[in-house]
Amino acid sequence: MSLPDPDWLKQFPALATMPEGERAPLASGAMAMNAPAGTTVYAPGEPCNAFILVISGGVRVYQLDADGNEIVLYRLGPGSICILTTLALLASDAYSAFAITETPVQAMALPVATFNDLMARSAQFRSFVFGAQAARMADLMAVIQNVAFASIESRLAARLLTLAGGGHELSITHQQLAAEIGSAREVVSRQLKAFERRGWVSLGRGRVELRNAAPLRAAAGR
Amino acid sequence: MSLPDPDWLKQFPALATMPEGERAPLASGAMAMNAPAGTTVYAPGEPCNAFILVISGGVRVYQLDADGNEIVLYRLGPGSICILTTLALLASDAYSAFAITETPVQAMALPVATFNDLMARSAQFRSFVFGAQAARMADLMAVIQNVAFASIESRLAARLLTLAGGGHELSITHQQLAAEIGSAREVVSRQLKAFERRGWVSLGRGRVELRNAAPLRAAAGR
DNA sequence: CCAGGCGCGGTGACTTCGTCACAGACCGCT
DNA sequence: AGCGGTCTGTGACGAAGTCACCGCGCCTGG
Structure with a gap:
């Protein structure tokens, strides 16, 4: 953890344009995080208790099978949010995927309460989250096309x-x-x-x- | 289109327990739909303007590639919502997937405005939608495991x-x-x-x- | 210093899977 | 019965995954 860069919102144009009133919980509830390369962001079974916004660095999301076979699903860069932790958070569903930082990562973490507050308060925030969902879904479908047919x-x-x-x-x-x-x-x-x-x-x-x-x-x- | 069965909410336990005030738009804004088997629910490029809740019947979601190869991604049954149309609706993103009814399907369609209203109004509705997202995401990851390694x-x-x-x-x-x-x-x-x-x-x-x-x-x- | 360990890459043999071409069987229709 | 269309069977081949094993370079501990 470290002090948040006051300009971090610039990485999230969709959030930066939120009206003052809606944006308030973002400023007050977010905690800055710094993680070195190789840090586990999500692993099946691990509890996760925050909504994560990536400011800088890269995160790799991949699957492992029982024999140790591995396949990369997608990567997160600056301006992305970690849908995996979000969904695990909200739906308490277990995924067989792993998320790990590939480079040192700066991120903001929103506690669940803050996240829920923003979801209730701001249509713009909701559509930002949905947009991210949609992008990850498209990523997975592209992976399926590739492994199945390419x-x-x-x-x-x-x-x-x-x-x-x-x-x-x-x-x-x-x-x-x-x-x-x-x-x-x-x-x-x-x-x-x-x-x-x-x-x-x-x-x-x-x-x-x-x-x-x-x-x-x-x-x-x- | 036909008259809505007043009991259709029973297929959606997570929604049926919403407080009266939150549930109101569901009753007033939903339109009943009946589709025969073989009806296209989603296809890339087609506009979609409603949030769809499946009451009875089955929907198959699959991908096609340029050579006509096909792979089934998942199926929707009673109590499910069509995440594909939802995401396409909200993120205006184009997927390379198709959704088609396999049997005659009864469904309720919520106009975007009603959907947005419910998302803004009800935490319970939001968590229902997120739960569905999470389940479809898990489905896609299972497909990837299978085609890649099984x-x-x-x-x-x-x-x-x-x-x-x-x-x-x-x-x-x-x-x-x-x-x-x-x-x-x-x-x-x-x-x-x-x-x-x-x-x-x-x-x-x-x-x-x-x-x-x-x-x-x-x-x-x- | 150099000896062994280990990570990385190369290779051959074999199996599994996908593709292509084609043949035959079955079905419904006239 | 004849016929066109769909469904299934099969052989040959190429692409991809698996297994076993090798050698090489790098690093590290004695």
Whole structure:
């Protein structure tokens, strides 16, 4: 915990424009949080007692199965809220998903009472929350489309591009890439080798360099 | 459209216990609907302008991809609300999913204004909506677990059991079963043949009879 | 310093699953 | 009976997941 940055609301345009009266509980009830990378935000069975708004940093939400297989569902960045904790909070439902910070994260936490107060008070706040719900739902449906129907080649190419985010270098292991797309390490290794043979990437230990993004983008569309 | 059954609220225990004052818009604003089997409830791009509460019948929500591949996401029964239309309504987001009635459906439709009124007025209504959100989110995560990591054998066995719902006979084609689990018809045909050889089911044109549920349940757990 | 441990990547063999092409069986209709 | 359409069966093949095992580089403790 630390002092809240008074400007944190700028990360949430939808909330910043709320009328003074509605916004009051946000200012008075929110607690600033700082978490290092690797902090667990949500895990099945763990109690969660706050509504979390991400100000800076990134959170990865993923599923694990009994055999240790992993698949990334979506990521939260600045301006996002953690729907998983929210739903767990309100519906006291247990999910088989995990949420973990990937980088140091600054966030604001609203106690349940404050959250309920805002939900009752502000249509704008409600629509902000619903918008976030809708976005996460769309994320999950995109994941389903991918794992059910898309080829490894296209899923891997697409993921490399989004993870690179405009840059040309990634620090990531084949195992981690496999977890990103819900596949196996060997499969990813072989596919990366194929990309390398075609000159699309070059590989190093724990490193993937994008050398030619155009054909990767083409492959991602298939 | 038809006259609302005055007892329809009984299908929604969470709403029926709302205080008189909060419940008023439900009674005054809701419109009864009757739809035959095969009616489209939601499709991408179609405008939707009501919040839908299912009183009787069933709705199937599924995804299609460009090649015509299909996968069932979840089903809605009596007491459920259509989160898809709700989110599309509130977040004006486009989903790649379809919702269609499988049997004749009786439902109540709340205009957006009434829905917003209830959301503003009743904490109980809000928590009902959140509970439904949470349940659908859990459904989608279960689908992801299945398509990403579970074998065809276990997915098919599990689906046969839930579709039969305690009965021992299903009227369904192999193609439809494939769409249920997001696989291919040939794969389902071969797996069903294997089940038949083991004496777990017996097969007919458009028909699957469960002859021995115990090993199916065992296989579903793997 | 270097020895072992460990994380990472590479590879071959095999199984499972999805795709394609096609054939045959069954159904309802005229 | 003939016929078109739907449903199911099958073989061949490619794509993807699994298993077993290897070597390499890096790090760390003796």
